[in-house]
């Protein structure tokens with residue numbers, strides 16, 4: 354008998370549901386919340402309410418697309434954290450209610466682990482141990498992954514996440530939220546004419562707040578000379594900032610690979626959708642003799658497919674949780 358697993362992700366501003374059968378993803382439905390663009394960032398209260406509206410239709414769509422009825426489900430995996438507590442509670446409560454009514458087991462998944470395990474959604478899959486640079490709107494870390502349930506964080510950001518560096522730069526440039534994809538697009542038409550500093554932090558740690566400050570001062574100074582500086586140089590500014598963020602990330606990843614001797618190297622998380630980062634890991638990987646792994650776009654940004662994949666590893670180990678499980682903002 355096939356094993357059918359439903360997964361639910363609601364940690365930030367995307368409501369997502371996925372159905373996985375025997376380890377293969379049959380559907381991965383994501384409802385984005387464009388409403389946050391009005392505010393230039395995610396508003397937690399608004400996000401929770403949108404999740405409440407979206408969750409039922411999103412789960413329904415995922416089941417329909419997979420051609421599976423809810424009675425055929427064998428388990429439900431959900432994101433327990435980390436994330437926005439109000440957003441998490443919507444997904445966790447929904448998963449608990451549905452699992453109770455169907456009398457099937459519940460599987461808790463850590464959102465960050467799931468970003469890493471997204472690499473097992475499709476071929477080619479990395480061999481263990483592998484290194485994974487996970488870069489999203491909330492996190493930036495390099496992990497050594499020895500098994501699905503055995504990850505060691507080698508380095509992480511001491512302030513802003515890489516995605517935040519993109520989004521906050523976008524705000525300074527007057528771009529809508531989330532600015533990462535727009536900066537990526539503009540960069541293709543620009544050159545890295547402006548030089549921004551590299552932070553000095555621990556060997557495998559990251560810092561992006563100094564970069565943000567230097568961009569702010571740079572723009573202020575240039576706009577005093579030419580009030581239209583941003584508009585006239587948009588693509589070049591984007592390209593300069595993007596190149597710097599990518600070089601900061603790649604330097605640390607290279608150091609981690611050198612130190613550990615691991616040649617299986619992966620990137621994950623929303624920022625791994627960035628074209629320059631994707632090109633850079635391939636280029637550096639060729640030079641260094643790495644096997645590199647980049648998830649398909651749909652498994653980079655927040656999605657329930659990655660929760661399903663992570664949940665299935667736990668399903669095979671019968672690693673279930675009871676109805677007393679609660680959402681946790683900082684697992």
Ligand code: KG4
Pocket residue numbers: 365488489490491492515516517519520531532533534537622623624625626627628653654655
């Ligand atoms: O993983 P994700 O969807 O959500 C979190 O868990 O945070 O990541 C969202 C982040 C945002 O900061 C967004 O600007 C960034 O990923 N992002 C990108 C690109 N696509 C998404 N950053 C740079 N280039 C992109 N193409």
Ligand code: ZN
Pocket residue numbers: 464468489490622623654655
């Ligand atoms: Zn994420």
